[in-house]
Amino acid sequence: MHVLFISQYFTPEVGATQTRIHEFARAGVAAGHRVTVLTEFPNHPHGRIPPEYRGKIFTREVGVSPGAFRAARDRPSARIVRPRRPADPADPVGRA
Numbered sequence: 001m002h003v004l005f006i007s008q009y010f011t012p013e014v015g016a017t018q019t020r021i022h023e024f025a026r027a028g029v030a031a032g033h034r035v036t037v038l039t040e041f042p043n044h045p046h047g048r049i050p051p052e053y054r055g056k057i058f059t060r061e062v063g064v065s066p067g068a069f070r071a072a073r074d075r076p077s078a079r080i081v082r083p084r085r086p087a088d089p090a091d092p093v094g095r096a
Contacts, residue, residue: 002034010039010080011063018044025078035078043087058083 005025009017021037028035041053053059061080 002036003028005035005037005039007037007039009044010037010042013042013044015044029078037078037080039080039082040085041082041087047087049087053082053084056084 003025005021007017007021009015009021011018011022021039025035025037041049041056041059043049059080059082061082062077063080
């Protein structure tokens with residue numbers, strides 16, 4: 001089965017939602033499912049995008065392997081897709 005998680009928040013940010021989605025994705029991969037996480041660039045709670053994401057329209061990452069966050073070549077892992085969304089330090093919740 002292909003599982004798609006859509007969440008505004010995801011690791012490396014810290015919080016309940018981020019941890020929950022990460023663990024759901026990891027459990028899905030461990031159960032043998034193909035998992036994709038669609039999320040935005042990290043910017044919670046301060047509203048600033050980290051330098052490694054700046055200037056990009058989107059990123060595709062690999063992570064959430066059953067044994068560790070960083071995927072090894074011989075370990076199945078989830079796909080993480082991050083499209084850019086404007087971040088505003090004056091409005092870190094994204095109401096703008």
